[in-house]
Amino acid sequence: MTVAREYVYLPDAAVMIVELANRDGAYGQNWNIPGAGTISGPDIVRRAQAASGFKKPVISLGKVGLSLLGVFVPVMKEIVEMLYLTKEPVVLSGGKYERVVGPIPATPFEQGITETVQALMSRQSKAE
Numbered sequence: 001m002t003v004a005r006e007y008v009y010l011p012d013a014a015v016m017i018v019e020l021a022n023r024d025g026a027y028g029q030n031w032n033i034p035g036a037g038t039i040s041g042p043d044i045v046r047r048a049q050a051a052s053g054f055k056k057p058v059i060s061l062g063k064v065g066l067s068l069l070g071v072f073v074p075v076m077k078e079i080v081e082m083l084y085l086t087k088e089p090v091v092l093s094g095g096k097y098e099r100v101v102g103p104i105p106a107t108p109f110e111q112g113i114t115e116t117v118q119a120l121m122s123r124q125s126k127a128e
Contacts, residue, residue, distance in 0.1 A: 001041030001060045005089045008035040009112040012105040019101045026100070032092035036106035047110055051117035 013033045020026040045058045061069065063080055070077035094104045107115075 001045075003086060003089055004038035004040045005086075006035040006038050006091045007044075007109075008033055009107045009116075012036070012107050012112075015105045016097060016101070020097075023100070031097060032094055034092040034094040034097070034104060036108060036112070038089055038091060039109050043109070044113065047113040048117050051114040052121060 012035075016031075016033050020031055041058075041060065049055050063083055066076050066080045066083075070080065097104055
């Protein structure tokens with residue numbers, strides 16, 4: 001929870017991917033799709049709670065907890081294998097994208113988390 005990580009807001013990533021797809025010279029190359037910087041788990045929780053209006057508790061699960069959960073939710077076993085990525089943050093460089101395409105779309109975390117929570121809550125209320 002305490003390691004700040006880079007997250008990419010999917011609408012921003014979609015814009016970048018479409019920009020690259022529209023450029024013939026972009027094909028056959030490797031591209032990073034970076035986020036708007038890094039954010040820690042407690043900051044995400046705080047912003048999601050503010051957006052939802054709920055203060056439900058959030059706990060962090062380590063290898064043992066995820067492995068136990070994997071007995072009932074098989075996809076969690078796959079997450080255990082990816083835990084090495086949680087030790088140190090992976091932050092992607094967008095320098096190549098900026099040189100070729102221009103500024104990187106970077107929705108602020110506050111806005112992206114709020115929009116995501118509101119979309120999830122809207123979907124949930126429609127299902128009820």
